[in-house]
Amino acid sequence: MVYFDNNATTPLGVSALNAYKTALEQDWHNPSSPYRASARIRAILDRARSDLAKSFGLKKEELTFTSGATESNNAVFAHFGKKLKPKSICLLSPFEHSSVLESAKYWFKDRIHYLPSDDSGVVVLDGVDKILNEEDISFVSLMAANNETGILQPWQDMARLCSSKGIHFHCDATQWIGKLAFEDFSLCTSFSASAHKFSGPKGMGWLASKEPIQMQIGGGQEGNLRGGTENIPGIISMLSAWQEVKSNIAVLNDQVSWRDQFEMDLKKAMPGVKILGSKAQRLWNTSLFVAPDYDNLSWVGKLDKIGFSVSTGSACSTNKIGYSSIASSMGLSKTESSRLIRVSSYFEQTQADWSNLAIAFGHAWEELQSEASRSSVISI
Numbered sequence: 001m002v003y004f005d006n007n008a009t010t011p012l013g014v015s016a017l018n019a020y021k022t023a024l025e026q027d028w029h030n031p032s033s034p035y036r037a038s039a040r041i042r043a044i045l046d047r048a049r050s051d052l053a054k055s056f057g058l059k060k061e062e063l064t065f066t067s068g069a070t071e072s073n074n075a076v077f078a079h080f081g082k083k084l085k086p087k088s089i090c091l092l093s094p095f096e097h098s099s100v101l102e103s104a105k106y107w108f109k110d111r112i113h114y115l116p117s118d119d120s121g122v123v124v125l126d127g128v129d130k131i132l133n134e135e136d137i138s139f140v141s142l143m144a145a146n147n148e149t150g151i152l153q154p155w156q157d158m159a160r161l162c163s164s165k166g167i168h169f170h171c172d173a174t175q176w177i178g179k180l181a182f183e184d185f186s187l188c189t190s191f192s193a194s195a196h197k198f199s200g201p202k203g204m205g206w207l208a209s210k211e212p213i214q215m216q217i218g219g220g221q222e223g224n225l226r227g228g229t230e231n232i233p234g235i236i237s238m239l240s241a242w243q244e245v246k247s248n249i250a251v252l253n254d255q256v257s258w259r260d261q262f263e264m265d266l267k268k269a270m271p272g273v274k275i276l277g278s279k280a281q282r283l284w285n286t287s288l289f290v291a292p293d294y295d296n297l298s299w300v301g302k303l304d305k306i307g308f309s310v311s312t313g314s315a316c317s318t319n320k321i322g323y324s325s326i327a328s329s330m331g332l333s334k335t336e337s338s339r340l341i342r343v344s345s346y347f348e349q350t351q352a353d354w355s356n357l358a359i360a361f362g363h364a365w366e367e368l369q370s371e372a373s374r375s376s377v378i379s380i
Contacts, residue, residue: 001304002353005311006346007147007175007286012237013199013347019240020201023233030229032221043230048239051139055242056208057186064207064222065235066215069174070099072192072207078171079213081107088138089113091131093153094329095124095146100172104141113144120280121151121330125158134260140169144191148313148326149277150286155208159187168211177244177254179283179346195234199347200241203316204234248347255345256284262343262354263287269362276330285346288313290332291339294368299341302364305345308357311342 003011012020031041047058051326053060066072077100080090090108092100093115104112113135115123123142131137140162144155155171162169171191176183178198185191190209197200207213217228242346263275272292291299296312303310327337343357 001307001309002349002357003309004343004345004349004353005309006349007150007283007342007344008311009196009202010199010346011239011348012196012201013244014201015244016237016241020237027232027236031232032229045230045232045235048235052206052239052242055182055246057184058208061223062208062210064209064213064215064225065230066192066205066207066226067203068194068196068205069097069172069192070194071215072205073097073099073170073172073214074213075207076141076190076192077103077107077331078210079211080168084138085136086096086128087111087136089136090141091119091137092141093116093143095121095123095149095151095153095326096141096143097147097172097174098267100141100143105178108139113137117329119331120237120277121146121149121326122277122280123153123158123160125154128158129161132161132167138167140167141172142169143172143174145173146277146326147175148340149280149288149330150175150283150344151277152180152281152283156183156187159189162189163187166291174205175283178242179249179285181232181249181253182246195238195241198241198245201234201237204231204238207229213313224322242314248354252347253284255351256355258351259284259287259345262358265355265358266361269358270365274336283344286342288340288342290336291341292365292373293339295338296307296341298368299339299361302367303360308360310357311344313340313342322357 023067027041027044029037029041031038031045049063050060053063082377087112090104091113115128117123140158141154142153142158145152159169169187173185173191174194174197176192184276190207192207193205195204217227221227221230266273270292276288279300300310300312327340
């Protein structure tokens, strides 16, 4: 089975797996305990936090280990939803991950305004300066890269603009980190990430924030911001994955030509296919498109039988045919939304895999057409 759903999750890397196993066997002591073995674990924890923070130009005190970006995003919105004045407005893009969109709706209710965007799904910052000056906006959130389309957003410019006005800027950097070069995320007032998006373990991530954000009380761990015994094996494994991915970023970026060729081959194999965001800057590994016919779950089933794992869009929302958090925002009809398919690669996929995937889609289309034809004959 060739796996093309890496924006949903990536397989645990070999170094991360080995680090995890070793930590389970040797580094299992509670870092809060008073004896020497625990002191060694505290030192490991402190070093891991320092190394990761240094990668992003942060102070180690600004980084809190969490269970992942969903927890981190929820914590940020809860914090500012309670802290800011009752009339404060939250500004965000309509393309955010559900953990941002739903958190914003819960804490800010009807006090949410959305950033304007172009036809490709890229946020347009022209005029935003005026909006920030005239409206009571106290909190802005803009993702770095979209999990469905792979489209890159102008988060750096937005961060600078917010900084100049003293407005808190949060960035969901989950899809950027581990796929693109390390930009200066210290521009952000806060940002979130998940380890399982870059070959690390599930259930691990972080929230980086210049302002202390309380998550869980009781225990005093994580600088008294997130109570509960730290997941040391998970943290060690995550850092191992991070160290490995840093040395491979440049190589991964070269693979954009593989994706582009796949899309050209796909158009030849399936005339009428609609590639979303093709005119915008995207993650090198991602392609989201509307199939010319048949619902996306039918396509996923066919590809699965042929030997390829692909997705219908966001893995957080696959309980409905065609559901996509960005479908309506990009002007797709209900029918088009029901035919959305996402493919996303990472370390293990080769140029040949991309080529074979295009061929597989052609075969799947032929099978679906044949089945539809037989069904039509039987019904007559």
